[in-house]
Amino acid sequence: MALSRRLLPLFLRRGAPAVRALSTAAAPAAAVASEEEEESITVKGVRISGRPLYMDMQATTPVDPRVLDAMLPFYLSRYGNPHSRTHLYGWESDAAVEAARASVASLVGADPREIFFTSGATECNNIAVKGVMRFYRDRRRHVITTQTEHKCVLDSCRYLQQEGFEVTYLPVRSDGLVDLAQLEDAIRPDTGLVSVMAVNNEIGVVQPLEEIGRICKEKGVPFHTDAAQALGKIPIDVNRMGIGLMSLSGHKIYGPKGVGALYLRRRPRIRVEPQMSGGGQERGIRSGTVPTPLVVGFGAACEIAAQEMDYDHRRVSALQQRLLDGIRAQVDEVVINGSMEHRYPGNLNLSFAYVEGESLLMGLKEVAVSSGSACTSASLEPSYVLRALGVEEDMAHTSIRFGIGRFTTEEEVDRAIELTVRQVKKLRDMSPLYEMAKAGIDLKSIEWSQH
Structure with a gap:
């Protein structure tokens, strides 16, 4: 205290x-x-x-105590710069970084030489999208991505458009999945990159990575995926899935914030133009001193995820079903956003009809949840991801994202159900729209007038 x-x-x-x-x-x-x-x-x-109860696991996860145990020595006694080549402190830090690199690579079926440490998935996405297109700018002038990507991918694409590149933003189906036929038709002879997120951060939808990778391989186009929300949660094999570049983050898998990794395929080799100038660390891809404690923590988190992924998935699936059943048993007009079949169970995005999302969030002070991506939650606009799914604006405004993780308990889920149900009922009791809908009035047929 x-x-x-x-x-x-x-x-x-x-x-x-x-x-x-x-x-x-x-x-x-x-x-x-x-x-x-x-x-x-x-x-x-x-x-x-x-x-409050913490149920915002897509924003960040708590550090696993075992990860912290692995990190502490590199703060307290083994604090050498891993790029110092003349003494023990540097050697042992370098050895720890390489061991962590091997752990990250093992989790995704990659060669350790294909893993480059960065500050996080946002930096990885910038290097991947801008770096590939700038390197091959003479021959490749076209990028394909989807409308539901993370903001850093979309903004990187818009940045490329300002430089004269062309970008195709593919729509998604109502379940959040990309249409493979549309993707294949969109690929042109000058397409330099296809970027599709593995697991969506807002709705948890898992894209068909293997099928996308196969299409890209047949067309000779590098395939990049933002796998920040997928790492350690669903099995990833970069070779089987045909992934050429992949963005990873430490703090989404119970590791520390401030560290991520870019997977960059060696055979066939994919080249990128570095986005940062400096001392040439990480084989020139990402200059800057590698933060040994963070990298060690990331490696430890990957090791734990490899051992416990199946158990975590079963447990999280059971808790998700408990949460969904508990809410639906007491509240009607609850809509699940995104596919339930192709979904990571730790992400449950629900819309509650006739309830304003911000009011619901303010009423749920005892539960830490969000109405969408933490990176765009300052905006009062409805989620662009939900709008891309075709969700109507009023329903998009009512969405709440519940995040379930490794340390979530049944008691926390039950308490979240109790508080959510209580607040939804309270807000609906004050809503004339809900009362009219219950009376059988078609709200869409009403012509509203201003006074």
Whole structure:
């Protein structure tokens, strides 16, 4: 508590007023205030009774304690720069980095020499999309991606458009899956890259990677996939899936934030133009000192994921079904966004008809969930991913993404069900639209007028 009381005032305003330590008359009040401190926290003007349940696993995951154990020695005693070639500190750090590289490669069926460490998946996506097209700019001027990609892929494509490249943004079906026939038809002789996300960060849909890879191989086009949400959650084999480039992130698989990896195929070799100038680390692909503790943590997270992926998948699937059944048993007009058949079960994106999403989020103060991607959650616009699925704007505004992970418990799921159901019912009780719909009135047939 001593440490947390020193740190929390930096970003939290505690619920209880400060009491002067030297006032003897204030001693009983101080004890009461201390109890109130333990029970409530005020953040950004919102008072919360204790820390909320965490169900936002697509935004980030907690660090696995075993990962932290692996990292600590490289903060405290083995703190050498892995690029220092003249002494033990550098040698042992370099050996640890290479061991982590092998662990990451093993999880995706790659050669360790095909793994390049970066600061995260956003940087990987930038290197992959911009780097490939700039390297082959004389012969390849066309990129294919989908409308539901992560914002950093879409923005990288828009950046290329400003440089004169052409980009095709493929639509997706109502279940979130790409139409393979459309993809094949979109490939041109000058297409330099196809970029399709493996598991969507907002709706959890798993794209048919093997089929996409086969099409790209037949057409002679490199296939890039953003696998930040897929690594350690679904089996990945870069050779079987025909993947040429792949973006990975540490903090999505119970590893540390600030580290990721780019897979870059060696045979047939795919070349990229580096996006950062410097000392030529990571074989010139990504200059900058490799952060040994973070890389070691990433490697440890990959090792654990390789051992526990099947168990985690079964457990998360059971918890997802428990959450879905619990909500649907008590609330009607609940829609699942995205395919249920081709889906990572730890991501459950639901829309609640006749409920405003932001109001629902504000009412769910005791559950940490989101209405979409953490990278775009500051926007009040409806999710562009859901709009791409054809979800109507009012339903897109009502979506909530529940993230279930390795450390989520049945008790947390049951509590989330209770709080969600209570808040949905409360908001619907205040909604005239819900009352009209229950009375059998077709809301779409009403012509609304302004006064």
